[in-house]
Amino acid sequence: xxxxxxxxxxxxxxxxxxxxxxxxxxxxxxxxxxxxxxxxxxxxxxxxxxxxxxxxxxxxxxxxxxxxxxxxxxxxxxxxxxxxxxxxxxxxxxxxxxxxxxxxxxxxxxxxxxxxxxxxxxxxxxxxxxxxxxxxxxxxxxxxxxxxxxxxxxxxxxxxxxxxxxxxxxxxxxxxxxxxxxxxxxxxxxxxxxxxxxxxxxxxxxxxxxxxxxxxxxxxxxxxxxxxxxxxxxxxxxxxxxxxxxxxx
Amino acid sequence: xxxxxxxxxxxxxxxxxxxxxxxxxxxxxxxxxxxxxxxxxxxxxxxxxxxxxxxxxxxxxxxxxxxxxxxxxxxxxxxxxxxxxxxxxxxxxxxxxxxxxxxxxxxxxxxxxxxxxxxxxxxxxxxxxxxxxxxxxxxxxxxxxxxxxxxxxxxxxxxxxxxxxxxxxxxxxxxxxxxxxxxxxxxxxxxxxxxxxxxxxxxxxxxxxxxxxxxxxxxxxxxxxxxxxxxxxxxxxxxxxxxxxxxxxxxxxxxxxxxxxxxxxxxxxxxxxxxxxxxxxxxxxxxxxxxxxxxxxxxxxxxxxxxxxxxxxxxxxxxxxxxxxxxxxxxxxxxxxxxxxxxxxxxxxxxxxxxxxxxxxxxxxxxxxxxxxxxxxxxxxx
Numbered sequence: 001x002x003x004x005x006x007x008x009x010x011x012x013x014x015x016x017x018x019x020x021x022x023x024x025x026x027x028x029x030x031x032x033x034x035x036x037x038x039x040x041x042x043x044x045x046x047x048x049x050x051x052x053x054x055x056x057x058x059x060x061x062x063x064x065x066x067x068x069x070x071x072x073x074x075x076x077x078x079x080x081x082x083x084x085x086x087x088x089x090x091x092x093x094x095x096x097x098x099x100x101x102x103x104x105x106x107x108x109x110x111x112x113x114x115x116x117x118x119x120x121x122x123x124x125x126x127x128x129x130x131x132x133x134x135x136x137x138x139x140x141x142x143x144x145x146x147x148x149x150x151x152x153x154x155x156x157x158x159x160x161x162x163x164x165x166x167x168x169x170x171x172x173x174x175x176x177x178x179x180x181x182x183x184x185x186x187x188x189x190x191x192x193x194x195x196x197x198x199x200x201x202x203x204x205x206x207x208x209x210x211x212x213x214x215x216x217x218x219x220x221x222x223x224x225x226x227x228x229x230x231x232x233x234x235x236x237x238x239x240x241x242x243x244x245x246x247x248x249x
Numbered sequence: 250x251x252x253x254x255x256x257x258x259x260x261x262x263x264x265x266x267x268x269x270x271x272x273x274x275x276x277x278x279x280x281x282x283x284x285x286x287x288x289x290x291x292x293x294x295x296x297x298x299x300x301x302x303x304x305x306x307x308x309x310x311x312x313x314x315x316x317x318x319x320x321x322x323x324x325x326x327x328x329x330x331x332x333x334x335x336x337x338x339x340x341x342x343x344x345x346x347x348x349x350x351x352x353x354x355x356x357x358x359x360x361x362x363x364x365x366x367x368x369x370x371x372x373x374x375x376x377x378x379x380x381x382x383x384x385x386x387x388x389x390x391x392x393x394x395x396x397x398x399x400x401x402x403x404x405x406x407x408x409x410x411x412x413x414x415x416x417x418x419x420x421x422x423x424x425x426x427x428x429x430x431x432x433x434x435x436x437x438x439x440x441x442x443x444x445x446x447x448x449x450x451x452x453x454x455x456x457x458x459x460x461x462x463x464x465x466x467x468x469x470x471x472x473x474x475x476x477x478x479x480x481x482x483x484x485x486x487x488x489x490x491x492x493x494x495x496x497x498x499x500x501x502x503x504x505x506x507x508x509x510x511x512x513x514x515x516x517x518x519x520x521x522x523x524x525x526x527x528x529x530x531x532x533x534x535x536x537x538x539x540x541x542x543x544x545x546x547x548x549x550x551x552x553x554x555x556x557x558x559x560x561x562x563x564x565x566x567x568x569x570x571x572x573x574x575x576x577x578x579x580x581x582x583x584x585x586x587x588x589x590x591x592x593x594x595x596x597x598x599x600x601x602x603x604x605x606x607x608x609x610x611x612x613x614x615x616x617x618x619x620x621x622x623x624x625x626x627x628x629x630x631x
Contacts, residue, residue: 050487057468058465058468058469067314077468077473077475078465078468078469079468079469079472079473079474080471082468082469082470083471087469087470088469090465090466090469094463094464094465094466095463095466096458096459096462096466096467097462098462098527099455100456103455103458104411106452106455107455107456107459107467107470107472108470108471109452109455110471111452111456111471111472111473112452115452116451116452116456117447117448117451117453117480118447118451119451119452120451120452121450121451121452121454121455122448122455136523160557162470163470165470166470166471168254200455
C-alpha cells in the first residue's frame with residue numbers, strides 16, 4: 001500500500017466461516033480504508049452477508065481476525081462492536097415494528113448503567129438528536145407512528161436514521177437500494193455521499209451496479225467467500241475475473 | 250395514571266389531532282383509574298361472606314403473579330411457562346425461614362424474595378442463552394426439577410405431607426385475616442404496577458421492547474441484550490417470589506404439587522395474554538377474568554376438572570380472536586366507532602407534501618409521491 005492512502009479502518013485477515021460443509025466465507029483478507037465509500041459486490045451466495053455478520057459479531061467466525069482501527073474485535077458481542085463505532089443495517093430492512101418511529105430511534109441511545117432503570121427513554125438532548133436525524137432523512141412528521149405502519153421506503157430511511165443515532169464512524173449497509181423505487185435510491189445515495197463528506201466511512205453491499213459505480217471510491221468483489229478483485233469502480237468493471245465471476249461471461 | 254401505552258393509544262391522535270383533544274382523554278383515564286381502584290379497595294366490604302372474600306384474595310394473588318410474569322413476558326417477549334418455580338421458591342423460602350429460623354414473617358418474606366433472585370442468576374444465565382420455543386422448554390424443565398426436589402427433600406419441605414407456615418397475625422379472626430391479606434396483595438400489586446410503569450418509559454424498557462421486536466437488530470444498535478434480559482428476568486422472578494411468599498403467609502399450607510405447578514405457570518401466561526402483555530393493566534384484567542372464572546368453577550363444580558376445559562377454551566379464543574389481548578382489541582373498537590381520524594397513510598401523504606414544500610427539499614417521499622421526489626438532486630446518481 002502506498003504512503004498517501006488513508007489510514008486503515010476495518011481489516012479482516014483470513015476470515016473463515018462454514019455452515020455445514022459450505023465455506024460461506026473462505027479465508028477473506030480485506031482492508032477498508034478510512035473516509036471512503038467502500039462497496040462489496042459479488043454474485044448471490046458469494047458470502048457478502050456472512051462476511052458482514054462475522055464483522056459485526058452476529059456470527060462468530062471459525063477462524064481469522066477482524067481488526068477495527070487497530071483494535072481486535074473478533075468474536076466480540078454485537079453491542080460491543082456497535083459501541084466501538086460500527087453501525088449496520090440489515091438486508092431486507094429491519095425496524096422494530098410495534099414501537100413508534102421515535103422509540104425506534106431511542107433504542108440506539110447509549111446505555112448509562114443503572115440510570116437506565118429510571119428516568120425517560122431518552123434525555124432531552126438525545127430526543128432532540130433523534131428528531132434532527134428524522135428531519136434529515138425526511139420522516140420527522142411520522143415520529144409517533146408505529147414503524148409497522150410505515151411504507152417500505154420509509155422503514156429503510158428509519159433504519160438508516162437509527163444507525164446514525166449511535167454516532168458510528170463506519171456504517172455498513174446491506175443492500176440499501178434493495179426493493180426501493182429509483183427516486184429513493186437517489187435519495188439514499190445522496191445521504192451516503194453527504195455523510196461521507198462529514199467523515200463517515202461506508203461499507204456497502206449492493207447489487208445495483210449504477211449506484212455502486214457512481215457512489216463508491218473503492219470496490220471489493222467477492223466470489224465463493226473471498227475477494228477476487230478490488231480497486232476503483234472503473235478498474236473493477238474492466239477486470240476479466242470480475243466479468244467471469246459476476247456476469248458469468 | 251399515565252401508562253404503558255399512551256404512545257400507542259394516541260398514535261394517530263398525537264400525529265394529527267390538536268393537543269387540546271388529549272386533555273379530556275387524560276381526565277377520563279384518571280376517572281376510570283380512580284373508580285377501578287376504589288372498587289378494588291372496597292371489595293372486602295362488598296364481599297357477602299368470608300368464602301367470597303377469600304376468593305378475592307386468590308384473584309389478587311393471581312393478579313400479582315401475572316403482573317410479575319409480565320416483567321419478562323411482556324417486555325422481552327420471552328414466554329416462560331415455568332414461573333411457578335419462582336412462586337414455589339418464594340413460598341417455601343418464606344415458610345422455611347419462619348419455621349426453622351424463627352424469623353419475623355415479613356422479614357422472612359423479603360429475604361425469600363432475595364433468595365429467589367440469587368437462585369435465578371445462574372438459571373437465567375443458562376436459560377437466556379436460548380430463544381423462542383427452546384426457552385419455553387427450559388423454563389418448564391426448571392419448574393419440574395424443583396417439583397421433584399421439593400417432593401423428595403422431606404426434611405426441608407415436608408414433601409407431600411406439606412409444610413405448615415405459622416400465621417403472621419395469630420390474633421386475627423379468619424375473615425379479618427383474609428381482609429388483611431387482600432390489602433397486602435393489592436399493595437404488592439401497586440408496587441409492581443408502579444415499577445412496570447417506570448420501566449416501560451425508561452431506556453431499559455425501550456431496550457427490552459426492542460429485544461421483543463427484533464433481538465439481533467437491538468444488539469446491532471448497541472443494546473446489551475443479554476444483561477438487559479437477565480435483569481428483567483431477575484425483576485420478574487423477584488416479584489413472582491414475593492407473590493409466592495405472600496401466598497404462603499396467607500394460605501399457611503404448602504404442597505409441592507400446587508406450588509411448583511406447570512399449571513400455575515400456564516395460568517400466568519393465559520392471564521397476561523388475555524388482558525394484553527404490552528399493557529400495564531393487561532395481566533391484572535386477565536387475572537380478574539381467569540381468576541374469577543377459576544373461583545367460580547371451583548364453587549359451582551367443586552373438584553371436577555371443568556375449570557381446565559374452560560381455561561383451554563379461553564386460551565383458544567384468545568389466540569384466535571384477540572391475539573394481542575383484550576385491552577388493545579377494545580381500544581381498536583373504540584377507535585373504529587369513535588371520532589374518525591384520517592388514516593395514517595392519508596395523513597402522512599398530505600403532511601409529506603406540505604412538509605416538502607415548506608422545507609423546499611425535493612427528496613423525501615419514498616413511495617407516496619415518487620414523481621415529485623424524482624425531480625431535484627437525484628439525477629446524478631443514476
